[in-house]
Amino acid sequence: GQQVMQIPQYQHVQEGEDFTTYCNSSTTLSNIQWYKQRPGGHPVFLIQLVKSGEVKKQKRLTFQFGEAKKNSSLHITATQTTDVGTYFCAGRHAGNMLTFGGGTRLMVKP
Amino acid sequence: DSGVTQTPKHLITATGQRVTLRCSPRSGDLSVYWYQQSLDQGLQFLIQYYNGEERAKGNILERFSAQQFPDLHSELNLSSLELGDSALYFCASSPTSRDRRSGTQYFGPGTRLTVL
Numbered sequence: 001g002q003q004v005m006q007i008p009q010y011q012h013v014q015e016g017e018d019f020t021t022y023c024n025s026s027t028t029l030s031n032i033q034w035y036k037q038r039p040g041g042h043p044v045f046l047i048q049l050v051k052s053g054e055v056k057k058q059k060r061l062t063f064q065f066g067e068a069k070k071n072s073s074l075h076i077t078a079t080q081t082t083d084v085g086t087y088f089c090a091g092r093h094a095g096n097m098l099t100f101g102g103g104t105r106l107m108v109k110p
Numbered sequence: 111d112s113g114v115t116q117t118p119k120h121l122i123t124a125t126g127q128r129v130t131l132r133c134s135p136r137s138g139d140l141s142v143y144w145y146q147q148s149l150d151q152g153l154q155f156l157i158q159y160y161n162g163e164e165r166a167k168g169n170i171l172e173r174f175s176a177q178q179f180p181d182l183h184s185e186l187n188l189s190s191l192e193l194g195d196s197a198l199y200f201c202a203s204s205p206t207s208r209d210r211r212s213g214t215q216y217f218g219p220g221t222r223l224t225v226l
Contacts (some may be wrong), residue, residue: 033214042112042200042217043153088153092213097166100145102152 004091006101014109018104019076021104023089031092032065037103038085079108113137114218116201122224128189131221135182135203141165142184143215144176147198159184188223196225 003026013019018045023032031050037045047056049065049072056063062075072091076083089101113136116225123129135142144156146169155168159178173191178184188195202215 031213035215035217042219043202043215044112045214045216048214090215098155098213098215100153100155 004089004099005010006089006104009102010105010106010107012107013079016078016083019079019083019106021074021087021089022102023072023074023091024110025056025091025093025099027093028069029091029093030069031054032069033090033092033098034063034072034074035090035100036085037088041085042046043088078104079106081108081110084108112216112218114201114203114216116199116218116221118221119219120222120224121122122226123191124226125191125193127191127225128187129191131186131188131199131201131223133186133201133203133218135184135201135214139181139203139205139216141204142178142182142201143204144170144184144186145200145202147200147212147220149197151197153200156186191225193225196223198222 005024007022035056036044036046037043047063052069053067054065060077064073086103086105088103090098092098115134116131132176140161143158145153147153156168156170157176162178173189176186200217200220202217204215
């Protein structure tokens, strides 16, 4: 079946360091979404990427969609303790199904 | 606040029992999705309904069933509960299942189910 793999599963960083999570799909995606789930909370939509090679920024967060529309990344510059949480990518396949990656749990040491 | 409501927030029950989780989507959203999230795990897609009809099935056990009512709220029924069913169950809604650009899912706060 269609799968979306996300790495790493966990990441510990020192506050101020950068962080990146990667998402790979076994098949071409029509679009990809990113969600953030704070500890004890529910997933919250961050952004959607649609075009091949698209790059979008939200303050310290940079989202990229690969040229082949099979991979994506989320990069956080100079992490803060408020960035703590689990980041999920979710790829939409041709059949309009949204498949979530396993998530990357980010922990930030102050 | 996403606009999606779920009840109850917490549910503790025993093995073998049956429970019903309820979800009210955002006003106007036609699609409802159910997900299971076990401790420190990802989101496992269970089932999707669109305007009252089942649209897609994921890894949903035969012991589980769901429905969406004419007022668009949805219920997830879990029966013959096992210890391994303990998890967070999220409901999400989205405006439509056909428009790719409107596929954002808005998650409810979840129901934490504990099976003893």
